[in-house]
Amino acid sequence: MSTDQTDAVEAFEGLGLTSYEAKVFIALQQLGSGTARDVARVVDVPRSQVYSVAESLEERGLLEVQQSSPIRYRPVSVDEARETLRERFENEQERAFEYVETVREEPNGEEEQEDIWTVRGRTRVDDRAVDILSNAEEQIVFGTRLPELLTEEIERTLEERAASGVDVMGVSREPVIRSQLDDLEGVSSFSPPDHRTDDERSGRIVIVDDDSVLLSVVDDDGTETAIWSAGSLFASVLIQLIEANAEAPMR
Structure with missing residues (x-):
């Protein structure tokens, strides 16, 4: 992988994707659409892994599946993917901090400490x-x-x-x-x-x-x-x- 592609994969990982998910999504953006064999040719993800990774990406709303033989995959547009990941990130952030706020508000039974x-x-x-x-x-x-x-x-x-x-x-x-x-x-x-x-x-x-x-x-x-x-x-x-x-x- 090039340095730019490595950086992109790391950035997608920061948004919640796995390394394989990021690589497959990037490969499909390069291909436009393709089979598991096509994806495996352009990215270092084993063909056997592409199927499960593509299924996960479909669940995330980042690609579509064509029920053909062989099965073909097509990624959603860049704008749609950006919006999908943004909404997911905001939802996860809200869920995480709601819990943190609840924990902070709950009394823990300890004596009040001097704060220095x-x-x-x-x-x-x-x-x-x-x-x-x-x-x-x-x-x-x-x-x-x-x-x-x-x-x-x-x-x-x-x-x-x-x-x-x-x-x-x-x-x-x-x-x-x-x-x-x-x-x-x-x-x-x-x-x-x-x-x-x-x-x-x-x-x-x-x-x-x-x-x-x-x-x-x-x-x-x-x-x-x-x-x-x-x-x-x-x-x-x-x-x-x-x-x-x-x-x-x-x-």
Whole structure:
């Protein structure tokens, strides 16, 4: 098989077909129609296997069978096959996730655990920070020392929450970042206490409503890793510790 054909077979497998089903379907598209012998000539599927594979493809609605001697097979059009597989994929997806949702909703009898999560990678930390900020109802504190960590989406989210009545404050030792924060509608900024001047690892801090927190660090290679927690005792205690060491009030 060529590289392109191998890729196509793998793609059909991702849509739920077996390798043999994908190969027979592709072969029949090449032939237009044909017998099991014809199919076996153009694809590496044993002739004895073509019959059962074709029967399976017929059940899937991907080919038609002509009751002749010998039996001939004709594939449905590409558009019809695409629509058939799309509907099948969507149905299977719905069936699978309906069950998952049911399982998630069922109580398992375990005691509630404190949720402390780790997120790795700049994009994933971006997404988690925005998600936490978006849920703010009363107060937000956002801080960073690195301009690239104050993304446009975070800026937009800070302004949106401020417009909805949330008290939004930014914190940074870097004047350029404080200026950037102050330029946001409804956002004010302050500089944290100078407990350390050699900080080269801190990334971001997000505090929301006294019960959600995200803290990140940046490795030497630029990789960002964060821990976050929402609605937990851990988050509440950590926020209290942070507030106790801050010069500016966070309330």
